[in-house]
Amino acid sequence: MSTAASANSTAAEAALKLGRQARQASRILMSAPDALKSRALLAMADLIQENREALQAANAKDLEAARNNGLDSALVERLKLSDKALETMMAGLRQIAAMPDPVGSQSGSTLRPNGMRVGQMRVPLGVIGIIYESRPNVTIDAAALCLKSGNAAILRGGSEAFHSNQALAQVIQAGLEAAGLPSHAIQVAGTTDRALVGELVTLTDYIDVIIPRGGKNLIARLAAEAKVPLLKHLDGNCHVYVDEFADLDKANNIAFNAKTYRYGICGTMETLLVHQNIAAAFLPALAQRLIAHGVELRGCERAQALVADMKPATEADWETEYLAPILAVRIVDDMDSAIEHIHRWSSGHTESIVTENLAKATRFQREVDSSSVYINLPTCFADGFEYGLGAEIGISTNRLHARGPVGLEGLTTYKWVLTGDGQLRG
Ligand SMILES: NC(=O)C1=CN([C@@H]2O[C@H](COP(=O)(O)OP(=O)(O)OC[C@H]3O[C@@H](n4cnc5c(N)ncnc54)[C@H](OP(=O)(O)O)[C@@H]3O)[C@@H](O)[C@H]2O)C=CC1
Numbered sequence: 390m391s392t393a394a395s396a397n398s399t400a401a402e403a404a405l406k407l408g409r410q411a412r413q414a415s416r417i418l419m420s421a422p423d424a425l426k427s428r429a430l431l432a433m434a435d436l437i438q439e440n441r442e443a444l445q446a447a448n449a450k451d452l453e454a455a456r457n458n459g460l461d462s463a464l465v466e467r468l469k470l471s472d473k474a475l476e477t478m479m480a481g482l483r484q485i486a487a488m489p490d491p492v493g494s495q496s497g498s499t500l501r502p503n504g505m506r507v508g509q510m511r512v513p514l515g516v517i518g519i520i521y522e523s524r525p526n527v528t529i530d531a532a533a534l535c536l537k538s539g540n541a542a543i544l545r546g547g548s549e550a551f552h553s554n555q556a557l558a559q560v561i562q563a564g565l566e567a568a569g570l571p572s573h574a575i576q577v578a579g580t581t582d583r584a585l586v587g588e589l590v591t592l593t594d595y596i597d598v599i600i601p602r603g604g605k606n607l608i609a610r611l612a613a614e615a616k617v618p619l620l621k622h623l624d625g626n627c628h629v630y631v632d633e634f635a636d637l638d639k640a641n642n643i644a645f646n647a648k649t650y651r652y653g654i655c656g657t658m659e660t661l662l663v664h665q666n667i668a669a670a671f672l673p674a675l676a677q678r679l680i681a682h683g684v685e686l687r688g689c690e691r692a693q694a695l696v697a698d699m700k701p702a703t704e705a706d707w708e709t710e711y712l713a714p715i716l717a718v719r720i721v722d723d724m725d726s727a728i729e730h731i732h733r734w735s736s737g738h739t740e741s742i743v744t745e746n747l748a749k750a751t752r753f754q755r756e757v758d759s760s761s762v763y764i765n766l767p768t769c770f771a772d773g774f775e776y777g778l779g780a781e782i783g784i785s786t787n788r789l790h791a792r793g794p795v796g797l798e799g800l801t802t803y804k805w806v807l808t809g810d811g812q813l814r815g
């Protein structure tokens with residue numbers, strides 16, 4: 390067997406093992422009592438606290454390798470298990486433990502003329518495979534949300550976070566054991582081999598949904614190879630449109646926050662659209678503030694005429710998710726042109742309008758077809774915790790079955806439940 394063929398057969402075996410174990414665990418997890426699931430989550434939070442040093446030591450290995458490999462600073466930042474990141478992870482686990490269990494809740498009960506009752510019951514999706522970026526907090530957020538919603542999970546994080554994720558896997562395993570839940574309920578892939586991803590996405594007997602969080606490279610592969618349904622969490626080419634009726638101070642702060650809160654997250658504004666009537670009054674001051682903060686601006690000709698230090702933007706800039714201190718700027722004739730630009734170039738993640746005109750704001754919110762559409766808010770609010778979901782698996786850019794930040798409810802589906810008293814059909 391050639392080396393490549395042998396690597397693939399190893400990946401196939403590893404994927405099959407993960408899938409089988411997950412399916413077995415999911416049968417138990419589907420009907421596990423909330424008290425046990427919450428006990429496991431609280432145990433994981435305590436274990437993070439107790440193992441802070443070991444977790445940060447594992448993370449230090451990843452950080453050193455990342456710096457040696459010249460990883461971009463925004464990406465190094467999201468890789469870091471700082472004290473604050475650990476605190477946030479523990480808070481998230483405790484918060485999710487305290488949330489109501491969606492599994493088993495019933496809704497929409499109606500009484501049919503023949504006396505039978507028809508309703509719906511929330512049930513887990515089953516086994517979820519998650520392929521995500523090099524961001525260790527996602528390992529805990531995803532584990533917590535999947536467990537609480539009764540789903541078994543196979544987690545495949547980015548290769549730069551390998552040591553951190555292996556250390557977190559031990560915390561997850563110990564937490565499951567402490568609650569007497571199957572240890573395969575949440576499995577963290579023990580390899581960075583991308584061949585495993587290729588195998589996992591074909592395991593239709595064992596995996597019900599794959600959630601890919603990532604960029605164009607990942608999705609190109611999955612679009613070609615996946616047989617398991619995908620709940621895509623893809624790139625965020627997000628826009629802020631500053632309308633002619635905007636409060637300019639408010640708009641300045643919103644645009645600045647949308648770009649600079651964190652450059653590496655998918656909710657970061659990548660293109661600013663400005664109505665021509667307020668461009669001269671608005672753009673130079675914001676540009677000065679952004680440039681002083683280290684942001685490079687690339688603009689259309691009209692924007693360049695207003696800001697000296699602006700490079701020319703090309704079509705590639707309208708399309709690019711920089712995830713970096715770079716912002717594309719375009720002056721538009723009116724709101725319709727802004728919406729047209731968004732529909733042409735947006736990735737359907739998150740967009741925002743800044744205006745004091747309620748009618749225009751409402752029309753923008755209705756007509757822009759992205760998973761989240763804001764009025765007078767920065768796009769970096771695209772986050773499950775900020776939406777009150779406790780945490781998020783990510784931001785779904787799918788149209789089905791969940792859109793935007795996906796929390797517990799997004800990880801469930803429903804079954805119809807009917808109750809009668811011997812009614813017969815026909
Ligand atoms: N909508 C959302 O919720 C989210 C969207 N994103 C988007 O992700 C992108 C940035 O993250 P980034 O880390 O660069 O994403 P990547 O797409 O490079 O990586 C994400 C994951 O996919 C894996 N991967 C990438 N390409 C392949 C492939 N061809 N075959 C198998 N596995 C692959 C990576 O593994 P490996 O480590 O081997 O490269 C990693 O685990 C941005 O576009 C961002 O907006 C990110 C997070 C959440």
Ligand SMILES: N[C@@H](CCC(=O)OP(=O)(O)O)C(=O)O
Pocket residue numbers: 467522524653654655656769770771772773781783
């Ligand atoms: N929603 C999260 C970010 C999610 C996300 O995709 O981040 P990243 O992995 O940096 O692209 C937040 O706002 O912190």
